[in-house]
Amino acid sequence: MNNNILSAIFSAEFAYSVIRVTTPLLFCALAALVCNRGGVLNIAFEGCMLTAAFCGVVGSAYSQNLFVGLLAGLAGGIGIMMLMGYFNLILNANVVLTGIALNTFASGGTVFALYILCNDKGLSTSLQSLAFPNVNIPLIQDVPVLGKILSGHNVLTYVSVLCVFLVYLLIFKTPLGLRIRAVGENPSAASSVGINVTRTKFTTLFIGGLIASLGGVYMSMGYLTWFGRDMVAGRGFIGIAAQNLGNAAPMATFIAALFFGFANALSNVLQTQNIPSEAVQAIPYVATLIGLVAYSSSTRKKKTGIKQLKRRVPDGL
Template identity: 55%
Template sequence: MSGLVGYIFSSDFLYMWIRVATPLILPALGAVICNRSGVVHLGLEGIMLTAALFGVLGGALGGSLFWGIAAGILISLLLSVLFAYFHLSLRANNVLCGTAINTIAGGFTVFVLELITGEKGTSSSLRSFSFPNVNIPLVEDIPVLGDVLSGHNLLTYIAILMVFAVVFLLYKTPLGLRMRAVGENPNAASSVGVNVTKMRFTAVLISGVLIGLGGMYLSMGYLNMFTRDMTAGRGFIALAAAAMGQSTPVGAFLSAMVFAFFDGLSNILQLLRIPAEFVQMLPYIATIAGLTLYSIQRIYRFKRKNRLRVIEAEKSRQ
Protein backbone atom coordinates (compact mmCIF):
# COMPACT_ATOMS: atom_id res chain seq x y z
CA MET A 1 0.00 0.00 0.00
CA SER A 2 2.85 2.39 0.87
CA GLY A 3 4.20 1.57 -2.57
CA LEU A 4 0.97 2.82 -4.05
CA VAL A 5 1.07 6.10 -2.14
CA GLY A 6 4.66 6.54 -3.18
CA TYR A 7 3.71 5.96 -6.77
CA ILE A 8 0.91 8.50 -6.65
CA PHE A 9 3.39 11.17 -5.64
CA SER A 10 5.91 10.11 -8.24
CA SER A 11 6.54 12.23 -11.30
CA ASP A 12 5.45 9.30 -13.47
CA PHE A 13 1.97 9.38 -11.98
CA LEU A 14 1.64 13.15 -12.17
CA TYR A 15 2.72 13.01 -15.80
CA MET A 16 0.13 10.35 -16.50
CA TRP A 17 -2.52 12.32 -14.63
CA ILE A 18 -2.14 15.23 -17.02
CA ARG A 19 -2.00 12.81 -19.94
CA VAL A 20 -5.34 11.16 -19.11
CA ALA A 21 -6.95 14.50 -18.27
CA THR A 22 -6.52 15.87 -21.80
CA PRO A 23 -9.36 13.87 -23.45
CA LEU A 24 -11.69 15.03 -20.66
CA ILE A 25 -10.73 18.72 -20.57
CA LEU A 26 -11.33 19.40 -24.26
CA PRO A 27 -14.84 17.95 -24.54
CA ALA A 28 -15.75 19.33 -21.09
CA LEU A 29 -14.95 22.82 -22.40
CA GLY A 30 -17.12 22.07 -25.39
CA ALA A 31 -19.93 21.05 -23.06
CA VAL A 32 -19.48 24.29 -21.09
CA ILE A 33 -20.04 26.38 -24.21
CA CYS A 34 -23.15 24.38 -25.10
CA ASN A 35 -24.55 24.49 -21.57
CA ARG A 36 -24.01 28.22 -21.31
CA SER A 37 -25.93 28.86 -24.50
CA GLY A 38 -28.75 26.61 -23.37
CA VAL A 39 -28.08 23.44 -25.34
CA VAL A 40 -27.67 20.15 -23.52
CA HIS A 41 -25.43 18.29 -25.91
CA LEU A 42 -25.51 14.55 -25.30
CA GLY A 43 -23.74 13.68 -28.54
CA LEU A 44 -20.22 14.34 -27.22
CA GLU A 45 -19.32 10.68 -27.03
CA GLY A 46 -20.26 9.96 -30.64
CA ILE A 47 -18.51 13.02 -32.03
CA MET A 48 -15.33 12.14 -30.12
CA LEU A 49 -15.33 8.60 -31.37
CA THR A 50 -15.91 9.54 -35.00
CA ALA A 51 -13.27 12.26 -34.87
CA ALA A 52 -10.82 9.74 -33.41
CA LEU A 53 -11.33 7.45 -36.39
CA PHE A 54 -11.32 10.14 -39.07
CA GLY A 55 -8.19 11.73 -37.65
CA VAL A 56 -6.36 8.43 -38.18
CA LEU A 57 -7.93 7.81 -41.60
CA GLY A 58 -7.28 11.35 -42.83
CA GLY A 59 -3.65 11.11 -41.79
CA ALA A 60 -3.15 7.68 -43.33
CA LEU A 61 -4.91 8.47 -46.61
CA GLY A 62 -3.61 12.02 -46.98
CA GLY A 63 -0.15 11.08 -45.91
CA SER A 64 0.36 13.78 -43.30
CA LEU A 65 -0.76 14.99 -39.89
CA PHE A 66 -2.42 17.98 -41.52
CA TRP A 67 -4.93 15.80 -43.38
CA GLY A 68 -5.62 13.92 -40.17
CA ILE A 69 -6.48 17.12 -38.34
CA ALA A 70 -8.53 18.39 -41.27
CA ALA A 71 -10.54 15.17 -41.54
CA GLY A 72 -11.09 14.95 -37.78
CA ILE A 73 -12.29 18.52 -37.43
CA LEU A 74 -14.40 18.32 -40.57
CA ILE A 75 -16.29 15.24 -39.37
CA SER A 76 -16.81 16.84 -35.94
CA LEU A 77 -18.31 19.91 -37.58
CA LEU A 78 -20.43 17.74 -39.81
CA LEU A 79 -21.87 15.78 -36.89
CA SER A 80 -22.35 19.01 -34.93
CA VAL A 81 -24.28 20.49 -37.83
CA LEU A 82 -26.38 17.34 -37.92
CA PHE A 83 -27.10 17.58 -34.19
CA ALA A 84 -27.77 21.31 -34.35
CA TYR A 85 -29.97 21.05 -37.43
CA PHE A 86 -32.19 18.36 -35.96
CA HIS A 87 -32.29 19.75 -32.45
CA LEU A 88 -32.31 23.51 -33.10
CA SER A 89 -33.82 23.93 -36.54
CA LEU A 90 -36.25 21.01 -36.60
CA ARG A 91 -36.72 21.17 -32.81
CA ALA A 92 -36.26 17.47 -32.20
CA ASN A 93 -35.69 16.39 -28.62
CA ASN A 94 -32.04 16.83 -27.64
CA VAL A 95 -31.83 13.50 -25.79
CA LEU A 96 -32.98 11.74 -28.96
CA CYS A 97 -30.56 13.68 -31.16
CA GLY A 98 -27.62 13.07 -28.82
CA THR A 99 -28.37 9.39 -28.41
CA ALA A 100 -28.81 9.04 -32.16
CA ILE A 101 -25.37 10.54 -32.79
CA ASN A 102 -23.78 8.25 -30.21
CA THR A 103 -25.47 5.16 -31.58
CA ILE A 104 -24.67 6.03 -35.18
CA ALA A 105 -21.05 6.69 -34.26
CA GLY A 106 -20.67 3.26 -32.62
CA GLY A 107 -21.76 1.44 -35.76
CA PHE A 108 -20.50 3.88 -38.35
CA THR A 109 -16.90 3.91 -37.10
CA VAL A 110 -16.63 0.13 -37.14
CA PHE A 111 -18.26 -0.01 -40.56
CA VAL A 112 -15.89 2.55 -42.07
CA LEU A 113 -12.92 0.92 -40.34
CA GLU A 114 -13.71 -2.45 -41.86
CA LEU A 115 -14.41 -0.93 -45.25
CA ILE A 116 -10.98 0.63 -45.35
CA THR A 117 -8.75 -1.76 -43.39
CA GLY A 118 -10.72 -4.99 -43.51
CA GLU A 119 -10.49 -5.16 -39.71
CA LYS A 120 -13.19 -4.51 -37.16
CA GLY A 121 -11.07 -3.95 -34.08
CA THR A 122 -8.22 -1.53 -34.65
CA SER A 123 -6.61 0.62 -37.29
CA SER A 124 -3.18 -0.86 -36.57
CA SER A 125 -2.62 -1.76 -40.21
CA LEU A 126 -2.75 1.92 -41.18
CA ARG A 127 0.15 4.26 -40.89
CA SER A 128 -0.71 6.71 -38.14
CA PHE A 129 0.25 10.32 -37.82
CA SER A 130 0.15 11.51 -34.23
CA PHE A 131 0.36 14.93 -32.72
CA PRO A 132 3.96 15.47 -31.65
CA ASN A 133 5.18 15.57 -28.09
CA VAL A 134 6.57 18.94 -27.11
CA ASN A 135 9.48 19.57 -24.82
CA ILE A 136 9.28 22.96 -23.22
CA PRO A 137 12.70 24.61 -23.23
CA LEU A 138 14.01 25.56 -19.76
CA VAL A 139 11.07 23.88 -18.00
CA GLU A 140 12.26 20.47 -19.15
CA ASP A 141 15.54 21.01 -17.33
CA ILE A 142 13.92 21.56 -13.93
CA PRO A 143 14.24 18.34 -11.94
CA VAL A 144 10.91 16.53 -11.24
CA LEU A 145 8.76 19.48 -12.40
CA GLY A 146 10.33 19.17 -15.83
CA ASP A 147 9.42 15.49 -15.97
CA VAL A 148 5.82 16.28 -15.02
CA LEU A 149 5.14 19.36 -17.11
CA SER A 150 7.34 18.95 -20.15
CA GLY A 151 7.19 16.41 -22.94
CA HIS A 152 3.41 16.20 -23.21
CA ASN A 153 1.46 15.89 -26.39
CA LEU A 154 0.82 19.10 -28.28
CA LEU A 155 -2.92 18.66 -27.72
CA THR A 156 -2.42 18.61 -23.96
CA TYR A 157 -0.94 22.09 -24.09
CA ILE A 158 -3.67 23.17 -26.48
CA ALA A 159 -6.25 21.86 -24.00
CA ILE A 160 -4.81 24.03 -21.23
CA LEU A 161 -4.70 27.06 -23.54
CA MET A 162 -8.31 26.37 -24.47
CA VAL A 163 -9.37 26.86 -20.85
CA PHE A 164 -8.17 30.47 -21.14
CA ALA A 165 -9.56 30.80 -24.63
CA VAL A 166 -13.04 29.73 -23.50
CA VAL A 167 -12.89 32.11 -20.53
CA PHE A 168 -12.03 34.89 -22.97
CA LEU A 169 -14.76 33.85 -25.39
CA LEU A 170 -17.53 33.61 -22.80
CA TYR A 171 -16.73 36.61 -20.63
CA LYS A 172 -14.92 39.10 -22.84
CA THR A 173 -16.41 38.93 -26.30
CA PRO A 174 -19.78 40.04 -27.66
CA LEU A 175 -20.34 36.50 -28.92
CA GLY A 176 -19.87 35.10 -25.41
CA LEU A 177 -22.18 37.67 -23.88
CA ARG A 178 -24.85 36.79 -26.40
CA MET A 179 -24.36 33.06 -25.81
CA ARG A 180 -24.76 33.47 -22.07
CA ALA A 181 -27.82 35.68 -22.56
CA VAL A 182 -29.37 33.16 -24.94
CA GLY A 183 -28.72 30.37 -22.45
CA GLU A 184 -30.17 32.16 -19.48
CA ASN A 185 -33.15 33.98 -20.98
CA PRO A 186 -33.70 33.30 -24.69
CA ASN A 187 -36.76 35.57 -24.77
CA ALA A 188 -34.74 38.52 -23.52
CA ALA A 189 -32.07 37.89 -26.11
CA SER A 190 -34.47 37.54 -29.01
CA SER A 191 -36.39 40.64 -27.96
CA VAL A 192 -33.28 42.70 -28.69
CA GLY A 193 -32.73 40.99 -32.00
CA VAL A 194 -30.22 38.33 -31.00
CA ASN A 195 -31.02 35.26 -33.08
CA VAL A 196 -31.31 32.46 -30.52
CA THR A 197 -31.07 29.57 -32.97
CA LYS A 198 -28.07 31.10 -34.72
CA MET A 199 -26.26 31.68 -31.41
CA ARG A 200 -26.86 28.11 -30.29
CA PHE A 201 -25.84 26.78 -33.68
CA THR A 202 -22.57 28.68 -33.36
CA ALA A 203 -22.06 27.31 -29.87
CA VAL A 204 -22.60 23.74 -31.03
CA LEU A 205 -20.11 24.23 -33.87
CA ILE A 206 -17.41 25.78 -31.67
CA SER A 207 -17.86 23.04 -29.12
CA GLY A 208 -17.73 20.53 -31.97
CA VAL A 209 -14.13 21.55 -32.69
CA LEU A 210 -13.15 21.14 -29.02
CA ILE A 211 -14.91 17.79 -28.74
CA GLY A 212 -13.28 16.63 -31.99
CA LEU A 213 -9.81 17.57 -30.73
CA GLY A 214 -10.54 15.58 -27.57
CA GLY A 215 -11.46 12.57 -29.69
CA MET A 216 -8.41 12.90 -31.94
CA TYR A 217 -6.16 13.03 -28.91
CA LEU A 218 -7.26 9.48 -28.08
CA SER A 219 -6.18 7.99 -31.41
CA MET A 220 -3.41 10.43 -32.30
CA GLY A 221 -1.69 11.04 -28.99
CA TYR A 222 -2.86 8.86 -26.16
CA LEU A 223 -2.57 5.85 -28.48
CA ASN A 224 -1.43 6.04 -32.06
CA MET A 225 -4.25 4.08 -33.59
CA PHE A 226 -8.00 3.88 -33.49
CA THR A 227 -9.69 1.03 -31.59
CA ARG A 228 -13.42 0.44 -31.57
CA ASP A 229 -15.37 2.22 -28.83
CA MET A 230 -12.13 3.77 -27.63
CA THR A 231 -13.88 6.78 -26.05
CA ALA A 232 -15.27 4.42 -23.38
CA GLY A 233 -17.68 6.93 -21.86
CA ARG A 234 -15.28 9.89 -21.77
CA GLY A 235 -17.84 12.06 -23.51
CA PHE A 236 -20.30 11.45 -20.70
CA ILE A 237 -17.68 12.02 -18.03
CA ALA A 238 -16.84 15.30 -19.74
CA LEU A 239 -20.53 16.25 -19.53
CA ALA A 240 -20.47 15.42 -15.83
CA ALA A 241 -17.32 17.49 -15.39
CA ALA A 242 -18.97 20.47 -17.07
CA ALA A 243 -22.01 20.13 -14.82
CA MET A 244 -19.96 19.70 -11.67
CA GLY A 245 -17.92 22.73 -12.65
CA GLN A 246 -21.15 24.75 -12.81
CA SER A 247 -20.62 25.23 -16.52
CA THR A 248 -17.68 27.56 -15.98
CA PRO A 249 -14.48 26.84 -17.95
CA VAL A 250 -12.24 26.77 -14.88
CA GLY A 251 -14.72 24.70 -12.88
CA ALA A 252 -15.02 22.19 -15.70
CA PHE A 253 -11.23 22.02 -15.97
CA LEU A 254 -10.84 21.29 -12.26
CA SER A 255 -13.60 18.68 -12.30
CA ALA A 256 -12.01 17.01 -15.31
CA MET A 257 -8.75 16.85 -13.36
CA VAL A 258 -10.54 15.12 -10.48
CA PHE A 259 -12.03 12.50 -12.76
CA ALA A 260 -8.68 12.06 -14.51
CA PHE A 261 -7.03 11.39 -11.17
CA PHE A 262 -9.17 8.31 -10.67
CA ASP A 263 -8.67 7.30 -14.26
CA GLY A 264 -4.91 7.44 -13.63
CA LEU A 265 -5.29 5.60 -10.36
CA SER A 266 -7.05 2.73 -12.11
CA ASN A 267 -4.03 2.43 -14.41
CA ILE A 268 -1.72 1.90 -11.44
CA LEU A 269 -3.99 -0.45 -9.56
CA GLN A 270 -4.06 -2.63 -12.63
CA LEU A 271 -0.35 -3.06 -12.17
CA LEU A 272 -0.99 -4.23 -8.60
CA ARG A 273 -2.96 -7.21 -9.89
CA ILE A 274 -6.28 -5.92 -8.74
CA PRO A 275 -8.81 -7.35 -11.22
CA ALA A 276 -8.95 -5.17 -14.30
CA GLU A 277 -12.78 -5.11 -14.34
CA PHE A 278 -12.87 -3.76 -10.80
CA VAL A 279 -10.28 -1.15 -11.55
CA GLN A 280 -12.06 -0.02 -14.67
CA MET A 281 -15.11 0.82 -12.55
CA LEU A 282 -13.16 3.34 -10.47
CA PRO A 283 -13.37 6.47 -12.63
CA TYR A 284 -17.12 5.99 -12.96
CA ILE A 285 -17.67 5.32 -9.28
CA ALA A 286 -15.58 8.42 -8.67
CA THR A 287 -17.88 10.35 -10.99
CA ILE A 288 -21.00 9.27 -9.14
CA ALA A 289 -19.38 9.75 -5.75
CA GLY A 290 -18.10 13.16 -6.82
CA LEU A 291 -21.51 14.35 -7.93
CA THR A 292 -23.14 12.96 -4.78
CA LEU A 293 -20.59 14.55 -2.47
CA TYR A 294 -20.91 17.81 -4.30
CA SER A 295 -24.69 17.85 -3.80
CA ILE A 296 -24.49 16.75 -0.18
CA GLN A 297 -21.96 19.36 0.80
CA ARG A 298 -23.94 22.06 -0.95
CA ILE A 299 -27.06 21.16 1.02
CA TYR A 300 -25.08 20.82 4.23
CA ARG A 301 -23.29 24.11 3.77
CA PHE A 302 -26.58 25.83 3.12
CA LYS A 303 -28.16 24.35 6.25
CA ARG A 304 -25.22 25.18 8.45
CA LYS A 305 -25.05 28.71 7.15
CA ASN A 306 -28.72 29.15 7.96
CA ARG A 307 -28.32 27.74 11.45
CA LEU A 308 -25.39 30.07 12.12
CA ARG A 309 -27.39 33.00 10.88
CA VAL A 310 -30.31 32.12 13.16
CA ILE A 311 -27.99 31.92 16.13
CA GLU A 312 -26.38 35.22 15.21
CA ALA A 313 -29.76 36.86 14.79
CA GLU A 314 -30.87 35.55 18.19
CA LYS A 315 -27.71 36.86 19.81
CA SER A 316 -28.09 40.28 18.29
CA ARG A 317 -31.62 40.49 19.63
CA GLN A 318 -30.53 39.82 23.19
Protein backbone atom coordinates in the same frame (compact mmCIF):
# COMPACT_ATOMS: atom_id res chain seq x y z
CA MET B 1 1.97 -3.69 -1.31
CA ASN B 2 0.58 -0.50 0.16
CA ASN B 3 4.02 1.05 -0.03
CA ASN B 4 4.21 0.09 -3.66
CA ILE B 5 0.95 1.84 -4.37
CA LEU B 6 1.92 4.94 -2.45
CA SER B 7 5.30 5.22 -4.12
CA ALA B 8 3.61 4.69 -7.47
CA ILE B 9 1.17 7.49 -6.78
CA PHE B 10 3.67 9.96 -5.37
CA SER B 11 5.93 9.79 -8.38
CA ALA B 12 6.55 12.11 -11.26
CA GLU B 13 5.44 9.42 -13.68
CA PHE B 14 2.06 9.26 -12.03
CA ALA B 15 1.56 13.02 -12.17
CA TYR B 16 2.61 12.90 -15.82
CA SER B 17 0.05 10.18 -16.55
CA VAL B 18 -2.68 12.15 -14.77
CA ILE B 19 -2.13 15.01 -17.20
CA ARG B 20 -1.98 12.59 -20.11
CA VAL B 21 -5.33 10.95 -19.36
CA THR B 22 -6.95 14.24 -18.36
CA THR B 23 -6.43 15.78 -21.80
CA PRO B 24 -9.41 14.19 -23.63
CA LEU B 25 -11.63 14.70 -20.58
CA LEU B 26 -10.63 18.35 -20.40
CA PHE B 27 -11.37 18.95 -24.07
CA CYS B 28 -14.77 17.34 -23.72
CA ALA B 29 -15.53 19.15 -20.46
CA LEU B 30 -14.70 22.50 -22.04
CA ALA B 31 -16.89 21.68 -25.03
CA ALA B 32 -19.72 20.75 -22.67
CA LEU B 33 -19.11 23.97 -20.77
CA VAL B 34 -19.53 26.11 -23.87
CA CYS B 35 -22.64 24.17 -24.86
CA ASN B 36 -24.11 24.38 -21.36
CA ARG B 37 -23.56 28.15 -21.31
CA GLY B 38 -25.31 28.35 -24.67
CA GLY B 39 -28.23 26.19 -23.58
CA VAL B 40 -27.45 23.33 -25.97
CA LEU B 41 -25.90 20.78 -23.61
CA ASN B 42 -26.21 17.32 -25.13
CA ILE B 43 -24.74 13.84 -24.85
CA ALA B 44 -23.48 13.54 -28.42
CA PHE B 45 -19.89 14.44 -27.43
CA GLU B 46 -19.17 10.74 -27.21
CA GLY B 47 -20.09 10.29 -30.86
CA CYS B 48 -18.46 13.57 -31.80
CA MET B 49 -15.12 12.52 -30.32
CA LEU B 50 -15.32 9.04 -31.80
CA THR B 51 -16.02 10.40 -35.27
CA ALA B 52 -13.22 12.94 -34.93
CA ALA B 53 -10.80 10.22 -33.82
CA PHE B 54 -11.74 8.10 -36.81
CA CYS B 55 -11.70 10.88 -39.40
CA GLY B 56 -8.37 12.13 -38.08
CA VAL B 57 -6.75 8.74 -38.56
CA VAL B 58 -8.25 8.24 -42.00
CA GLY B 59 -7.45 11.78 -43.14
CA SER B 60 -3.84 11.62 -42.02
CA ALA B 61 -3.35 8.13 -43.43
CA TYR B 62 -4.58 9.00 -46.89
CA SER B 63 -2.94 12.41 -47.16
CA GLN B 64 0.16 11.65 -45.07
CA ASN B 65 -0.25 15.16 -43.76
CA LEU B 66 -0.87 15.86 -40.10
CA PHE B 67 -2.69 19.09 -40.78
CA VAL B 68 -5.09 17.47 -43.23
CA GLY B 69 -5.69 14.75 -40.65
CA LEU B 70 -6.50 17.36 -38.03
CA LEU B 71 -8.87 19.14 -40.37
CA ALA B 72 -10.59 15.88 -41.31
CA GLY B 73 -11.00 15.02 -37.64
CA LEU B 74 -12.42 18.42 -36.81
CA ALA B 75 -14.76 18.24 -39.79
CA GLY B 76 -16.05 14.84 -38.71
CA GLY B 77 -16.66 15.87 -35.12
CA ILE B 78 -18.22 19.19 -36.00
CA GLY B 79 -20.38 17.39 -38.53
CA ILE B 80 -21.91 15.29 -35.74
CA MET B 81 -22.57 18.42 -33.71
CA MET B 82 -24.18 20.13 -36.70
CA LEU B 83 -26.46 17.12 -37.14
CA MET B 84 -27.31 17.47 -33.46
CA GLY B 85 -28.17 21.10 -34.12
CA TYR B 86 -30.23 20.32 -37.18
CA PHE B 87 -32.36 17.71 -35.45
CA ASN B 88 -32.60 19.46 -32.11
CA LEU B 89 -32.98 23.09 -33.18
CA ILE B 90 -34.65 22.84 -36.57
CA LEU B 91 -36.66 19.62 -36.28
CA ASN B 92 -37.30 20.05 -32.55
CA ALA B 93 -36.21 16.52 -31.59
CA ASN B 94 -35.60 15.52 -27.99
CA VAL B 95 -31.98 16.32 -27.16
CA VAL B 96 -31.19 13.16 -25.20
CA LEU B 97 -32.72 10.77 -27.70
CA THR B 98 -30.99 12.53 -30.59
CA GLY B 99 -27.77 12.20 -28.61
CA ILE B 100 -28.32 8.46 -28.22
CA ALA B 101 -29.01 8.20 -31.94
CA LEU B 102 -25.88 10.11 -32.91
CA ASN B 103 -23.73 8.08 -30.51
CA THR B 104 -25.14 4.87 -31.96
CA PHE B 105 -24.51 6.24 -35.43
CA ALA B 106 -20.92 7.15 -34.63
CA SER B 107 -20.22 3.87 -32.89
CA GLY B 108 -21.64 1.76 -35.71
CA GLY B 109 -20.67 4.07 -38.54
CA THR B 110 -16.98 4.22 -37.62
CA VAL B 111 -16.73 0.43 -37.38
CA PHE B 112 -18.65 0.11 -40.64
CA ALA B 113 -16.27 2.48 -42.40
CA LEU B 114 -13.26 0.89 -40.72
CA TYR B 115 -14.28 -2.48 -42.11
CA ILE B 116 -14.80 -1.05 -45.60
CA LEU B 117 -11.40 0.73 -45.52
CA CYS B 118 -9.11 -1.81 -43.88
CA ASN B 119 -11.17 -5.00 -43.62
CA ASP B 120 -10.83 -5.00 -39.86
CA LYS B 121 -13.52 -4.33 -37.29
CA GLY B 122 -11.28 -3.63 -34.33
CA LEU B 123 -8.19 -1.58 -35.09
CA SER B 124 -6.92 0.75 -37.78
CA THR B 125 -3.33 -0.43 -37.47
CA SER B 126 -3.19 -1.32 -41.16
CA LEU B 127 -3.58 2.38 -41.99
CA GLN B 128 -0.36 4.35 -41.93
CA SER B 129 -1.79 7.18 -39.86
CA LEU B 130 0.21 9.97 -38.31
CA ALA B 131 0.33 11.24 -34.73
CA PHE B 132 0.94 14.58 -33.11
CA PRO B 133 4.44 14.93 -31.66
CA ASN B 134 5.39 15.26 -28.01
CA VAL B 135 7.10 18.52 -27.20
CA ASN B 136 9.62 19.42 -24.57
CA ILE B 137 9.26 22.85 -23.08
CA PRO B 138 12.67 24.60 -23.14
CA LEU B 139 13.13 25.94 -19.61
CA ILE B 140 10.74 23.78 -17.63
CA GLN B 141 12.16 20.48 -18.82
CA ASP B 142 15.36 21.14 -16.88
CA VAL B 143 13.59 21.69 -13.55
CA PRO B 144 14.05 18.47 -11.52
CA VAL B 145 10.58 17.03 -10.76
CA LEU B 146 8.42 19.61 -12.43
CA GLY B 147 10.14 19.09 -15.76
CA LYS B 148 9.29 15.41 -15.74
CA ILE B 149 5.66 16.19 -14.97
CA LEU B 150 4.96 19.17 -17.18
CA SER B 151 7.31 18.74 -20.11
CA GLY B 152 7.29 16.19 -22.87
CA HIS B 153 3.54 15.99 -23.31
CA ASN B 154 1.70 15.74 -26.56
CA VAL B 155 1.25 19.09 -28.25
CA LEU B 156 -2.53 18.73 -27.94
CA THR B 157 -2.24 18.46 -24.17
CA TYR B 158 -0.80 21.98 -24.11
CA VAL B 159 -3.53 23.07 -26.48
CA SER B 160 -6.12 21.72 -24.02
CA VAL B 161 -4.73 23.79 -21.17
CA LEU B 162 -4.58 26.79 -23.47
CA CYS B 163 -8.22 26.11 -24.30
CA VAL B 164 -9.20 26.66 -20.66
CA PHE B 165 -8.09 30.28 -20.99
CA LEU B 166 -9.43 30.66 -24.51
CA VAL B 167 -12.81 29.39 -23.43
CA TYR B 168 -12.76 31.74 -20.46
CA LEU B 169 -11.97 34.67 -22.75
CA LEU B 170 -14.56 33.59 -25.29
CA ILE B 171 -17.39 33.16 -22.83
CA PHE B 172 -16.76 36.11 -20.54
CA LYS B 173 -14.80 38.67 -22.55
CA THR B 174 -16.17 38.69 -26.07
CA PRO B 175 -19.46 39.91 -27.58
CA LEU B 176 -20.06 36.43 -28.96
CA GLY B 177 -19.65 34.98 -25.47
CA LEU B 178 -22.16 37.44 -24.13
CA ARG B 179 -24.61 36.41 -26.82
CA ILE B 180 -24.00 32.73 -26.08
CA ARG B 181 -24.65 33.25 -22.36
CA ALA B 182 -27.72 35.38 -23.03
CA VAL B 183 -29.22 32.72 -25.27
CA GLY B 184 -28.35 30.02 -22.77
CA GLU B 185 -29.88 31.80 -19.81
CA ASN B 186 -33.03 33.12 -21.40
CA PRO B 187 -33.64 32.58 -25.10
CA SER B 188 -36.81 34.69 -25.14
CA ALA B 189 -35.08 37.67 -23.58
CA ALA B 190 -32.14 37.28 -25.95
CA SER B 191 -34.46 37.06 -28.91
CA SER B 192 -36.32 40.19 -27.76
CA VAL B 193 -33.14 42.27 -28.04
CA GLY B 194 -32.52 41.06 -31.56
CA ILE B 195 -30.21 38.08 -31.07
CA ASN B 196 -30.81 35.31 -33.57
CA VAL B 197 -31.26 32.45 -31.10
CA THR B 198 -31.04 29.56 -33.55
CA ARG B 199 -27.94 30.93 -35.23
CA THR B 200 -26.23 31.56 -31.90
CA LYS B 201 -27.04 28.04 -30.75
CA PHE B 202 -25.56 26.67 -33.96
CA THR B 203 -22.44 28.74 -33.36
CA THR B 204 -22.24 27.36 -29.83
CA LEU B 205 -22.56 23.81 -31.11
CA PHE B 206 -19.88 24.53 -33.70
CA ILE B 207 -17.45 25.76 -31.07
CA GLY B 208 -18.34 22.87 -28.75
CA GLY B 209 -17.88 20.41 -31.60
CA LEU B 210 -14.52 21.96 -32.46
CA ILE B 211 -13.18 21.62 -28.92
CA ALA B 212 -14.56 18.11 -28.39
CA SER B 213 -13.12 17.03 -31.76
CA LEU B 214 -9.68 18.10 -30.60
CA GLY B 215 -10.18 15.63 -27.74
CA GLY B 216 -11.20 12.96 -30.23
CA VAL B 217 -8.21 13.64 -32.46
CA TYR B 218 -5.98 13.43 -29.40
CA MET B 219 -7.37 9.97 -28.62
CA SER B 220 -6.30 8.44 -31.92
CA MET B 221 -3.35 10.67 -32.88
CA GLY B 222 -1.63 11.31 -29.57
CA TYR B 223 -2.86 9.23 -26.65
CA LEU B 224 -2.78 6.23 -28.98
CA THR B 225 -1.57 6.16 -32.54
CA TRP B 226 -4.44 4.20 -34.05
CA PHE B 227 -8.20 4.11 -34.06
CA GLY B 228 -9.87 1.37 -32.06
CA ARG B 229 -13.50 0.36 -31.94
CA ASP B 230 -15.43 2.48 -29.38
CA MET B 231 -12.13 3.88 -28.16
CA VAL B 232 -13.69 6.93 -26.49
CA ALA B 233 -15.24 4.55 -23.92
CA GLY B 234 -17.48 6.95 -22.03
CA ARG B 235 -15.05 9.88 -21.90
CA GLY B 236 -17.69 11.99 -23.62
CA PHE B 237 -20.01 11.38 -20.69
CA ILE B 238 -17.34 11.90 -18.03
CA GLY B 239 -16.54 15.22 -19.68
CA ILE B 240 -20.15 16.31 -19.20
CA ALA B 241 -19.99 15.22 -15.57
CA ALA B 242 -16.77 17.19 -15.07
CA GLN B 243 -18.45 20.25 -16.47
CA ASN B 244 -21.42 19.71 -14.15
CA LEU B 245 -19.10 19.35 -11.21
CA GLY B 246 -17.24 22.49 -12.24
CA ASN B 247 -20.55 24.34 -12.43
CA ALA B 248 -19.76 25.49 -15.98
CA ALA B 249 -16.90 27.72 -14.81
CA PRO B 250 -13.65 27.26 -16.76
CA MET B 251 -11.18 26.97 -13.88
CA ALA B 252 -13.46 24.78 -11.74
CA THR B 253 -14.15 22.58 -14.76
CA PHE B 254 -10.40 22.26 -15.31
CA ILE B 255 -9.97 21.10 -11.72
CA ALA B 256 -12.91 18.70 -11.99
CA ALA B 257 -11.44 17.24 -15.17
CA LEU B 258 -8.12 16.79 -13.36
CA PHE B 259 -9.99 14.98 -10.59
CA PHE B 260 -11.49 12.53 -13.07
CA GLY B 261 -8.11 12.22 -14.76
CA PHE B 262 -6.64 11.39 -11.38
CA ALA B 263 -9.25 8.68 -10.80
CA ASN B 264 -8.52 7.33 -14.26
CA ALA B 265 -4.77 7.30 -13.79
CA LEU B 266 -5.20 5.75 -10.35
CA SER B 267 -7.17 2.92 -11.87
CA ASN B 268 -4.37 2.41 -14.40
CA VAL B 269 -1.79 2.20 -11.60
CA LEU B 270 -3.83 -0.03 -9.32
CA GLN B 271 -4.45 -2.46 -12.15
CA THR B 272 -0.81 -3.45 -11.97
CA GLN B 273 -1.21 -4.21 -8.27
CA ASN B 274 -2.92 -7.22 -6.85
CA ILE B 275 -6.39 -5.70 -6.70
CA PRO B 276 -9.30 -6.91 -8.84
CA SER B 277 -9.00 -4.65 -11.85
CA GLU B 278 -12.78 -4.32 -12.25
CA ALA B 279 -13.14 -2.62 -8.87
CA VAL B 280 -10.44 -0.17 -9.84
CA GLN B 281 -11.70 0.48 -13.34
CA ALA B 282 -15.07 1.44 -11.90
CA ILE B 283 -13.45 4.23 -9.83
CA PRO B 284 -13.88 7.07 -12.36
CA TYR B 285 -17.54 6.25 -12.85
CA VAL B 286 -18.27 5.95 -9.13
CA ALA B 287 -16.38 9.20 -8.62
CA THR B 288 -18.61 10.78 -11.27
CA LEU B 289 -21.75 9.64 -9.46
CA ILE B 290 -20.47 11.03 -6.17
CA GLY B 291 -19.49 14.23 -7.94
CA LEU B 292 -23.00 14.58 -9.39
CA VAL B 293 -24.54 14.14 -5.96
CA ALA B 294 -22.16 16.66 -4.42
CA TYR B 295 -22.86 19.17 -7.15
CA SER B 296 -26.62 18.70 -7.15
CA SER B 297 -27.03 18.87 -3.39
CA SER B 298 -24.91 22.01 -3.22
CA THR B 299 -27.10 23.80 -5.79
CA ARG B 300 -30.25 22.56 -4.10
CA LYS B 301 -29.27 24.17 -0.82
CA LYS B 302 -28.81 27.48 -2.57
CA LYS B 303 -32.19 27.31 -4.22
CA THR B 304 -34.17 26.26 -1.18
CA GLY B 305 -32.42 28.96 0.80
CA ILE B 306 -34.10 31.62 -1.31
CA LYS B 307 -37.52 30.16 -1.70
CA GLN B 308 -39.20 26.86 -0.99
CA LEU B 309 -39.82 26.06 -4.61
CA LYS B 310 -40.58 22.45 -5.33
CA ARG B 311 -40.31 22.89 -9.06
CA ARG B 312 -38.01 20.58 -10.94
CA VAL B 313 -35.83 22.94 -12.89
CA PRO B 314 -33.92 21.25 -15.70
CA ASP B 315 -30.39 21.68 -14.49
CA GLY B 316 -27.98 20.52 -17.13
CA LEU B 317 -28.28 16.85 -17.93
